[in-house]
Amino acid sequence: MRPLVKPLVAVVALSLATTSAYAAMGAKTKSASKASSCGPVLDTKMDRVMNVNSPSREVLSCWADRFALGGEATLAYVTGDQYDDGAHEDSFNVRNISLFTDVKIAKNMNFHLMLATANEYANGTPQSGNEILDTMGVSEAYLTIADFAKSPVYLKAGKAYSSFGNYDEPFPVVYSLNQALTQAQTTSVNAGFASNAGYDMQFFVFENETSDTWDEYGFRLGYAGEVMGAMKDMGFKFNLSYVSNAAALNGTASSHKTTSFANDVAAYNTEIGFKIRNFDIGLEYFTTDGDVQGTLEPEVTSFKAAYNMLMGDKKADLHIGFEKAKDADGITTENTSIGGALSSGSDYATSIPEKHINVGMDYMLDKNAKFSLNYDKFEPYAAQSGLSNQEQFSAALKVSF
Numbered sequence: 001m002r003p004l005v006k007p008l009v010a011v012v013a014l015s016l017a018t019t020s021a022y023a024a025m026g027a028k029t030k031s032a033s034k035a036s037s038c039g040p041v042l043d044t045k046m047d048r049v050m051n052v053n054s055p056s057r058e059v060l061s062c063w064a065d066r067f068a069l070g071g072e073a074t075l076a077y078v079t080g081d082q083y084d085d086g087a088h089e090d091s092f093n094v095r096n097i098s099l100f101t102d103v104k105i106a107k108n109m110n111f112h113l114m115l116a117t118a119n120e121y122a123n124g125t126p127q128s129g130n131e132i133l134d135t136m137g138v139s140e141a142y143l144t145i146a147d148f149a150k151s152p153v154y155l156k157a158g159k160a161y162s163s164f165g166n167y168d169e170p171f172p173v174v175y176s177l178n179q180a181l182t183q184a185q186t187t188s189v190n191a192g193f194a195s196n197a198g199y200d201m202q203f204f205v206f207e208n209e210t211s212d213t214w215d216e217y218g219f220r221l222g223y224a225g226e227v228m229g230a231m232k233d234m235g236f237k238f239n240l241s242y243v244s245n246a247a248a249l250n251g252t253a254s255s256h257k258t259t260s261f262a263n264d265v266a267a268y269n270t271e272i273g274f275k276i277r278n279f280d281i282g283l284e285y286f287t288t289d290g291d292v293q294g295t296l297e298p299e300v301t302s303f304k305a306a307y308n309m310l311m312g313d314k315k316a317d318l319h320i321g322f323e324k325a326k327d328a329d330g331i332t333t334e335n336t337s338i339g340g341a342l343s344s345g346s347d348y349a350t351s352i353p354e355k356h357i358n359v360g361m362d363y364m365l366d367k368n369a370k371f372s373l374n375y376d377k378f379e380p381y382a383a384q385s386g387l388s389n390q391e392q393f394s395a396a397l398k399v400s401f
Helices: 002-024 045-050 177-182
Strands: 067-081 088-106 109-118 137-146 153-161 185-194 199-208 213-226 234-243 250-253 267-276 279-288 299-311 314-326 355-366 369-379 390-400
Touching (some): 177 279, 177 299, 177 314
Antiparallel strands (some): 067 088, 137 153, 199 213, 213 234, 234 267, 279 299, 314 355, 355 369, 369 390
16 A cells, blocks of 8 residues: 555645645636535536546435435336347346435535445446345445645545546446446546646556455546637547556455456556537547466447437437447346356356447437437447347436436
């Protein structure tokens, strides 16, 4: 742990050094709503940066200027043929239920708690025989210290979704290849800064729950904003995230590893996105810095595009995506294996596929209710005998409360 102290202190010192410059620039701060003062909400820019990948309340609420409660639930229907045996599968059940509590502990200090229960997965999708779990578990419990009206510095400590990778929803109806390889819950200490100009940087150390040691670390840096001097309504975003040991990333529990990686190997994930009027275009790339098991050194390249529009007076989008895995034949993850993944690796029964195609649409029925329709196709590696193409349709209704 000692070798990590200096980098962590360096990030904090660098962040503190930017405080005077930040103030001198005249930070463009809006008056904070009472809802935001009670903890993170997804519609605030700085909360998104500080709590990347972490789900938060979408409904604004704040009681006695200190307490806020909220939640979300998703009901999903999936029908299609499975790639492990080609069998047809129909599933209609609750995908997940999440409950959020945010408490203002002191000035500029907040506590965030997330309880969740979800449907167990196989082949990247919910199965008819797997109902939602009977108990709620603690998915996140962390403290944040920040005063963005005065300084771009923030500190965050506790259990949360890792800042490695990029995903909008930790409980998707269908997992992308990239998300299946990067999504993790870690106990960590994060230090970073976020600028109103769109720049952000974060350094974090996290526990390796397999060895019970605090010798893993990572960082994240990025930019999101307008392209200077470019045409109106053109935006750009970039982020790079890194972890020193991808094999130490855990899924839903310490006994459930994110992947079947056997070797301690670093990993990188890069995202580049453009917004041109109503169009969003994005590229994402995942790779490891060495062989993770045997001679495998997996890579995943992802492309996605969306057209945003109004249907009636409601927001909607049409989207398409394509993913291609390389050198990953035999790699399995918690969310693409049969019956879930255990640390022993014995239940990692199905390798991630080589290709993934997605076409669909989202429609906002209300500001707190979204309906989605999607078609997904997964193609296994040619060498994976006995596996079939998996084609499926899904419909989901997500509500926030």
